[in-house]
Amino acid sequence: MTRSETLFDQAQQTIPGGVNSPVRAFKGVGGTPLFIDSADGAYLFDVDGNRYIDYVGSWGPMILGHNHDSIRNAVIEAAHKGLSFGAPTAAEVEMAELICKLLPSVEQVRMVNSGTEATMSALRLARGFTGRDKFIKFEGCYHGHADCLLVKAGSGMLTFGEPTSPGVPADFAKHTLTADYNKLDSVKALFEAYPGEIGAIILEPVAGNMNCIPPVPGFLEGLRELCDQHGALLIIDEVMTGFRVALDGAHGHYGIKPDLVCLGKVIGGGMPVGAFGGRADVMAHLAPNGPVYQAGTLSGNPVAMAAGLAQLEVLQQPGLYEELAAKTRKLAEGIQAQAKAAGVPIAINVVGGMFGLFFSDEAQITTFEQVSRCNMEQFKAFFHGMLEEGVNLAPSAFEAGFLSMAHSDEDIEATIAAAGRVLAKIAA
Ligand code: PLP
Numbered sequence: 383m384t385r386s387e388t389l390f391d392q393a394q395q396t397i398p399g400g401v402n403s404p405v406r407a408f409k410g411v412g413g414t415p416l417f418i419d420s421a422d423g424a425y426l427f428d429v430d431g432n433r434y435i436d437y438v439g440s441w442g443p444m445i446l447g448h449n450h451d452s453i454r455n456a457v458i459e460a461a462h463k464g465l466s467f468g469a470p471t472a473a474e475v476e477m478a479e480l481i482c483k484l485l486p487s488v489e490q491v492r493m494v495n496s497g498t499e500a501t502m503s504a505l506r507l508a509r510g511f512t513g514r515d516k517f518i519k520f521e522g523c524y525h526g527h528a529d530c531l532l533v534k535a536g537s538g539m540l541t542f543g544e545p546t547s548p549g550v551p552a553d554f555a556k557h558t559l560t561a562d563y564n565k566l567d568s569v570k571a572l573f574e575a576y577p578g579e580i581g582a583i584i585l586e587p588v589a590g591n592m593n594c595i596p597p598v599p600g601f602l603e604g605l606r607e608l609c610d611q612h613g614a615l616l617i618i619d620e621v622m623t624g625f626r627v628a629l630d631g632a633h634g635h636y637g638i639k640p641d642l643v644c645l646g647k648v649i650g651g652g653m654p655v656g657a658f659g660g661r662a663d664v665m666a667h668l669a670p671n672g673p674v675y676q677a678g679t680l681s682g683n684p685v686a687m688a689a690g691l692a693q694l695e696v697l698q699q700p701g702l703y704e705e706l707a708a709k710t711r712k713l714a715e716g717i718q719a720q721a722k723a724a725g726v727p728i729a730i731n732v733v734g735g736m737f738g739l740f741f742s743d744e745a746q747i748t749t750f751e752q753v754s755r756c757n758m759e760q761f762k763a764f765f766h767g768m769l770e771e772g773v774n775l776a777p778s779a780f781e782a783g784f785l786s787m788a789h790s791d792e793d794i795e796a797t798i799a800a801a802g803r804v805l806a807k808i809a810a
Pocket of ligand 1: 496498526586590591622646656
């Protein structure tokens with residue numbers, strides 16, 4: 383038995399399913415998850431001493447690569463001063479000012495501890511502001527695990543084949559209306575069916591929890607118009623895409639002005655951090671200035687702020703996002719060429735530092751329906767083949783992949799070559 387297998391057996395005695403977040407358990411692909419000992423740059427090292435080129439990046443935050451010097455040093459320096467004060471700090475002000483400067487749609491921002499808290503709180507605020515309970519989300523979009531958002535969600539929920547979780551009372555989910563991603567008509571129909579009742583639309587500007595689906599031209603613009611027409615707020619959930627797709631977020635990249643934005647992952651540099659912010663008149667409804675309650679013992683934690691600030695500082699280097707996007711395109715084009723050579727039909731979507739591989743013979747994947755039709759058996763074989771080759775991909779066909787600035791040309795070329803060998807075996 384490997385040390386990972388031993389630890390997984392042991393973990394299952396005291397941790398449900400042996401993991402602290404479901405997708406880590408490899409249920410979508412079978413087998414034993416790797417237990418990680420350390421990580422550096424583009425690499426993960428497991429407890430058995432194996433090295434993997436990593437395209438999960440802790441599910442998005444590690445955009446500069448693992449164990450980045452300036453983030454580690456900032457964390458150590460902050461930790462020397464104390465781990466938590468439960469009182470305001472200068473670092474929180476610096477973080478808020480930086481987010482407001484980099485994301486022009488954000489005039490005020492509140493820090494929280496996870497993406498789930500960010501979306502849950504933004505939605506409460508939108509409902510409180512508009513006085514309307516109903517909101518629209520899209521099938522296949524995941525916004526964390528708050529009750530009313532766990533309806534037809536993506537990612538781990540899809541891997542487990544549970545569109546809505548038991549334990550979410552029907553009464554809590556009844557105000558959640560679901561529409562089809564990239565299909566504006568499905569949204570229009572909901573506004574027509576519930577006139578004056580819908581307070582918000584929440585969406586991932588690039589859907590990253592049903593693999594990786596960019597918005598089709600006109601989709602985000604159309605949502606903005608519908609919100610304006612019907613007095614609803616547009617909440618753009620950038621927990622995954624924020625500072626990953628571009629320095630001004632996916633909404634900046636696509637030129638859309640949301641009312642509220644949710645952030646997480648990258649802004650924490652690997653520490654547990656989330657945030658939500660947006661229009662000052664909407665944020666004014668939040669406690670302590672307004673009546674909509676929201677709070678957190680560890681929110682704005684000084685060590686977490688130090689990590690996030692250090693990461694955001696590096697991310698402002700000119701040309702960084704262009705370089706990250708070029709690396710991602712190089713990987714995608716390389717794998718696509720190998721797939722063609724092997725005769726295995728795959729489609730690939732790329733946006734900034736995010737990518738999605740689809741085992742499908744459809745040239746362009748733009749809808750959840752198409753993702754559901756992909757060849758899951760081929761994905762599983764590809765995943766395990768790549769792992770054997772020393773390449774770590776997300777253990778689910780419904781997750782986007784992430785590159786980091788630490789991935790070198792050699793890492794990318796080695797990954798492409800490995801993909802060629804694995805795809806040839808799949809074709810055989
Ligand atoms: N929103 C999006 C778009 C996400 O991808 C995720 C997590 O993957 C969340 C919200 C929830 O964030 P967290 O896992 O930090 O609670």
